[in-house]
Amino acid sequence: MSDKSLICAIETSCDETAIAFIKDGNTVLSNVVSSQIDTHRAFGGVMPEVASRLHIEQISLVLKESLAKAKVHMDDVDAIAFTQGPGLIGSLHIGVLASKTLAWYFQKPLVPVHHIAGHIYANAFVTKLKFPLLALVVSGGHTELVYMKEDFDFEVLGTTQDDAVGEAYDKVARVMELGYPGGPAIDALAKQGSTQYVLPRIKTEKPLDFSFSGLKSAVLQLILKEQRGQRELNKANLAYAFQEAVLDELLLKLKKALEIVDVRQVVLAGGVSANSRLRERLTSMMENYPDIALSIPPLWCTTDNAAMIGAAGAVAFTKGIRADFSTSASAGLDL
Amino acid sequence: MRTLFIDTAHRHLTVACVEKGSIVSLVHLEAFKSQSEKVMSAIGDCFAQAKWPPKSLQAIVLTQGPGSYTGVRIAMTIAKTLASVADIRLYTTTTLQLLAAAKDHCFVMLDARSSRVYGAHVHQGQLAEEAQIYTIEQVQKIRQKNKELTFFGDLHLIGEEDRYEDIEAGILSCIDRAVRVNDIDSLIPLYLKSSEAYKL
Ligand SMILES: [Zn+2]
Numbered sequence: 317m318s319d320k321s322l323i324c325a326i327e328t329s330c331d332e333t334a335i336a337f338i339k340d341g342n343t344v345l346s347n348v349v350s351s352q353i354d355t356h357r358a359f360g361g362v363m364p365e366v367a368s369r370l371h372i373e374q375i376s377l378v379l380k381e382s383l384a385k386a387k388v389h390m391d392d393v394d395a396i397a398f399t400q401g402p403g404l405i406g407s408l409h410i411g412v413l414a415s416k417t418l419a420w421y422f423q424k425p426l427v428p429v430h431h432i433a434g435h436i437y438a439n440a441f442v443t444k445l446k447f448p449l450l451a452l453v454v455s456g457g458h459t460e461l462v463y464m465k466e467d468f469d470f471e472v473l474g475t476t477q478d479d480a481v482g483e484a485y486d487k488v489a490r491v492m493e494l495g496y497p498g499g500p501a502i503d504a505l506a507k508q509g510s511t512q513y514v515l516p517r518i519k520t521e522k523p524l525d526f527s528f529s530g531l532k533s534a535v536l537q538l539i540l541k542e543q544r545g546q547r548e549l550n551k552a553n554l555a556y557a558f559q560e561a562v563l564d565e566l567l568l569k570l571k572k573a574l575e576i577v578d579v580r581q582v583v584l585a586g587g588v589s590a591n592s593r594l595r596e597r598l599t600s601m602m603e604n605y606p607d608i609a610l611s612i613p614p615l616w617c618t619t620d621n622a623a624m625i626g627a628a629g630a631v632a633f634t635k636g637i638r639a640d641f642s643t644s645a646s647a648g649l650d651l
Numbered sequence: 652m653r654t655l656f657i658d659t660a661h662r663h664l665t666v667a668c669v670e671k672g673s674i675v676s677l678v679h680l681e682a683f684k685s686q687s688e689k690v691m692s693a694i695g696d697c698f699a700q701a702k703w704p705p706k707s708l709q710a711i712v713l714t715q716g717p718g719s720y721t722g723v724r725i726a727m728t729i730a731k732t733l734a735s736v737a738d739i740r741l742y743t744t745t746t747l748q749l750l751a752a753a754k755d756h757c758f759v760m761l762d763a764r765s766s767r768v769y770g771a772h773v774h775q776g777q778l779a780e781e782a783q784i785y786t787i788e789q790v791q792k793i794r795q796k797n798k799e800l801t802f803f804g805d806l807h808l809i810g811e812e813d814r815y816e817d818i819e820a821g822i823l824s825c826i827d828r829a830v831r832v833n834d835i836d837s838l839i840p841l842y843l844k845s846s847e848a849y850k851l
Contacts, residue, residue: 365720369839372724376731376836383736390736406721407689413728415693421705421733641691 319634324393324418325626328411329403329431330457331362332619333374337386337393340625343438344622346385347616347623350374353497360496361486368406376415382582382622390422397629400428400639401649402457405516408645416641424487427629428639430651431620432458433470435585437628440615446581446609452570454594455586456482456497459526459566461573462482467631470651471519481562482588484528488535488558491606492551502590513538523572531561563597570598574605583611652740653703656692656822659686659725660718660746661761666693667822668701669712670764676700679818683766686725708739712829715743716841717769717782718761723840736836742829747771747782750804752816753824758797760790760804768808769843777828784843798851 319481320340331352337345339624352370383390398415401408419426435458436451447467453460459476479487482499485513489498513543515534520527535558542549570582582596582605595612617624658665664682668675678693688749698705711730716723723746733739751759759778760770766787772779785793790809794802806813815821831836 368720368724369842372727372731373837373839375728376735379732379735404722409723410728413687413690414726414732415730418692418736419731421697421708421737423705520790641695642688644688 319630320373321630321633322388322392323397323427323626323629323633324390325397325622325629326411326415327399327431327434327620327622327625328371328407329399329401329415330620331356331367331370331372332621333378333410334610334620334622335378336622336626337382337388337638338623338630341630343626344441344623345367345388345447346382347621348378348382348385349621350378351366356600357496359523362405362501367404368410371410371461373408375410379414382417393422393424395427395629395633396431397424397427397625397632399431399625400643401453402431403647405438405600405645405647408647412643414643416643420641425633426639426643427632427637428631428643429625429628430470430649432460432462432651433468433628434624434630435613436462436464437581437584437631437633438613438624439583439611439624439626441617442614443609443611445535445583445611448572448577448579449578449581449583450573451585452566452576452598454566454583454588456480456486458586459528460651461524462567463573463577465577466599468637472651473577474522474526476528476570477520478524478527478529479532481526481528481566482586484532484562484606489530491536491539492554494551494555499591502559503593505552505555506589506593509550509552510648511556512550512553513557515557515559524569524576526565526569528562528565531558533564545560563594567601568595568596571601574608579608581611583613585613587619589613590615590625652710654712654826655697655708656712656826657689657690657694657729658714658724658746658749659690660714660716660722661750664689664693665691665818665822666697668697669702669822669826672823674819675703675729677819677822684811686722690725690729696851706737708733708737710740710742712742712744712826714746714749714825715838716746717763717843720840720842725809727838727840730837731835741832741835741838742826743832744825744829745778747778747781747804747830748825749821750815751778751824752821754801754803757801757803758793759804760785760802760808762805762808763843768805776824782841782843832840
């Protein structure tokens with residue numbers, strides 16, 4: 317593979333305005349991300365209208381900075397890759413329109429990319445993907461097991477029935493008063509915790525699906541029970557119990573999937589892949605599968621960014637996947 | 652100067668190529684909630700009709716609002732993107748100016764949803780004041796007090812037939828009165844309502 321290409325990639329699906337220039341599918345020439353996290357922290361979560369407003373404020377700055385850092389000219393670009401969905405519709409619109417504008421002005425092909433494909437292909441920056449592969453996608457909006465027979469062939473084996481894993485972290489962090497975003501806060505606090513509390517294990521109808529809302533309610537019940545009993549809550553131990561329960565669920569379903577599909581590689585993807593305990597437990601679990609390679613994305617490429625869209629876009633570009641001017645952003649786009 | 656005019660804030664999508672004070676090509680169509688799918692093809696068609704290569708573009712005049720939040724951001728994204736990668740001057744105007752065109756004296760109004768409108772008085776062909784939010788009752792009062800005043804825009808909101816000025820006159824009146832944007836990065840839409848109202 318690794319065809320020669322220069323991709324301009326644009327990602328605005330949630331709360332980051334991001335533009336990257338990617339050479340040959342795995343070399344980052346620039347990767348500029350303007351995060352809105354500080355604004356959304358004040359609201360305790362991402363506010364869609366606020367996110368759209370911040371994207372329109374950032375788009376020209378991010379584009380100019382990314383071009384300058386990459387030291388390329390738009391005329392030299394082979395294609396414009398963009399996140400078509402899923403995500404917040406108002407946010408997606410900005411990136412989709414900026415991409416169409418560049419494609420029109422510079423007469424370049426447009427390559428639509430699914431956000432999750434981007435997260436999976438973030439692994440292209442550290443390894444050569446080996447197919448068939450199984451991806452465990454964990455983020456604020458997604459929890460999925462994705463089977464890929466070959467490049468750009470996606471089959472969702474399991475998905476969450478309620479909250480995404482990152483969402484569960486955020487909600488539990490809120491009831492524990494740990495602030496937003498919840499993932500890093502719980503991960504850090506759990507390091508100081510140990511076994512004290514017991515949270516129920518989850519059952520789902522389909523064996524490869526996930527569910528986290530029961531766990532979130534169980535945490536709430538436990539806090540209330542401790543309050544009623546006038547016992548002081550050990551937050552570190554609760555964070556530990558919650559995190560272990562979440563990871564048990566993720567790894568159990570991954571194990572079950574590995575019984576069903578034969579793969580050469582397991583890749584971790586999505587914002588929650590930055591979680592240190594997940595990395596640790598997944599690595600040790602995969603030691604039991606010596607024939608299956610494990611890829612964990614570099615920390616810089618776990619949260620939303622455009623480099624990953626460029627990596628996926630480079631593959632989609634060589635596969636001939638194209639969008640046109642009538643292509644629209646899709647909040648609920650299927651993989 | 653080869654100028655692209657864009658308005659995406661209203662039910663209609665308006666795109667025009669304008670040079671030396673005259674309209675070379677124009678696309679004006681109904682595009683309720685489909686502005687973002689239609690706008691680039693409309694621009695492409697306009698340029699093809701005008702026989703302008705995209706890179707011959709020198710200036711953009713866009714409506715900064717008020718109007719649909721998603722809508723105003725469409726034209727603005729296009730303008731800010733182009734001005735970031737090419738030597739293209741940006742100028743802003745308002746949707747109310749487009750609707751009022753060069754009418755000497757009138758009241759112009761645009762649906763702001765939730766029984767409210769964006770409105771302004773027009774004197775001597777331009778907005779006499781900054782656009783404001785009015786309730787329907789407030790507009791009706793203005794209507795009753797000024798029997799001789801002509802009303803333009805989304806008049807169905809006050810029980811009359813919508814009335815829009817000639818679109819070509821509207822575009823030219825906007826271009827005449829447009830204001831140069833010096834700092835494209837800080838250009839933002841004219842929302843008129845704060846985002847606080849959209850917390851959830
Ligand atoms: Zn993501």
